[in-house]
Amino acid sequence: MxxxxxxxxxxxxxxxxxxxxxxxxxxxxxxxxxxxxxxxxxxxxxxxxxxxxxxxxxxxxxxxxxxxxxxxxxxxxxxxxxxxxxxxxxxxxxxxxxxxxxxxxxxxxxxxxxxxxxxxxxxxxxxxxxxxxxxxxxxxxFAPQRWFFTMQRPLDGELPEPVWPDGVRVEGFDHARHDLAALRVRNESFADHWGSSPQDEESWRQWYTGTRAFVPELSYVALTGSGDEGDGADGEMVAFLLTQFFEADQVVTGRREAWISTIGTLRAYRRRGLASALIATCLRAAAAQGYDRAALGVDADNPTGALGVYEAAGFTVDRRHVTYVREFPSR
CATH class of the missing domain: 3.40.630.30 (Gcn5-related N-acetyltransferase (GNAT))
Known part of the structure; x- marks a missing residue:
């Protein structure tokens, strides 16, 4: 050959x-x-x-x-x-x-x-x-460095209720208003994640908000303030969730899957239930829109406790993969 x-x-x-x-x-x-x-x-x-x-x-x-x-x-x-x-x-x-x-x-x-x-x-x-x-x-x-899980849950059973802390509200993702703010939250919230580096606008849109797989109808942002006109503009974005849908998966599996591609929360707002509320909001909307299941990926050693948050939302581990790394000597 x-x-x-x-x-x-x-x-x-x-x-x-x-x-x-x-x-x-x-x-x-x-x-x-x-x-x-x-x-x-x-x-x-x-x-x-x-x-x-x-x-x-x-x-x-x-x-x-x-x-x-x-x-x-x-x-x-x-x-x-x-x-x-x-x-x-x-x-x-x-x-x-x-x-x-x-x-x-x-x-x-x-x-x-x-x-x-x-x-x-x-x-x-x-x-x-x-x-x-x-x-x-x-x-x-190469040597194994980090383990990751792909988790999934069906959408035909009981779904969690979103519970929002005082002073924070949810809005559907809007490109014009939310795109760059979500990028800033992403970069700040992922700064302490293994293997992560800041995204620039070009790569952010290439892989997240500009890809054909992006589903803005299942993507959400958490903002401070009431949103009233007298409240002073839109408020600060403190967390977000982005969802994607891959048609190729549905062709092969017959299932319509909502892939939660990214969740980010500003470090000052962690452990207030924002990620859980965003996930619950997304799951309910996905079920209403005819999706069969939701899935996401997580670092097994995520420092924010994300694995426990996802388990509490009904996700279970479906697959595992390992990141292998080869280092190069400095010049």
Missing amino acids: TVRWTQVTEQDAAAWAGLCARAEEVDKTGENYDAEDLAEELADPLVSLEHGTLAGWDGDVLVAVGVLRNRATANPVNRVYFDGVVDPAYRRQGLGRRLTEWAIETTPAVSRSRFPDAPMELHASVHEHNTVKAGLLTESG
Whole structure:
């Protein structure tokens, strides 16, 4: 077998989606993508198609893809993210090792193209049952650093009631009024989260409020004040919740899932029940709009106690994955 290696192009999105679908039939990660999803990923300004992608072809069949993605900011380390997939029919033939070696060799140049003087790390996510990928990363100098859970709950049973503390109210997300304020809350609230770095406006809209998956009708903000005209403008945003819907998941599973992509609360307002109230508001709206279940992701060691908040809202762990990290020596 001779594999031809090229960079990934925007025209390869459909072939990449087909490759991901074939891999998902075996890997059972719960993640599904269509061509439009992957076209968005290839349009990410933090991905260099020329220098940060690799595609393996057997004739006209795409059998392997690797992508390196910079972070928006280095804080102070630039954590480059590596995503790789190999067609199950072509595994154990060295393609995964080729992608991994390429990622290690290419990361310094990719990182320095954006942050010339920043230290760097290479991060890769591995689902708990994928022992082959975990072993390959370990052999290549990676080490497991952090564990994450994907949690879900059905929406056809009893749902929690939102309880709002005095002086705080909820509003539906409005792009014009809330987008930049939510970004500020996100960056402040995630400052003490492992592996997080501040988002800039471009990456925020690329991955959250500007993506085709974003559902503003299931996204909410918590504001101080009553909202009356005599109360002095809109009040301060102190927490928010954003939701996404992935059509590719519904096509495969038959379920309509509300993915709660991000929840953030200003540190001064933590432990007042704001996240719980936002989640309850979202769950009830999602059920009313015909969604079958809700899901979200969480760091198993989240410093805010988020895991307990989600369990109290009826979420249970559905899948687990591990972030593997490879450090690079300073120049």
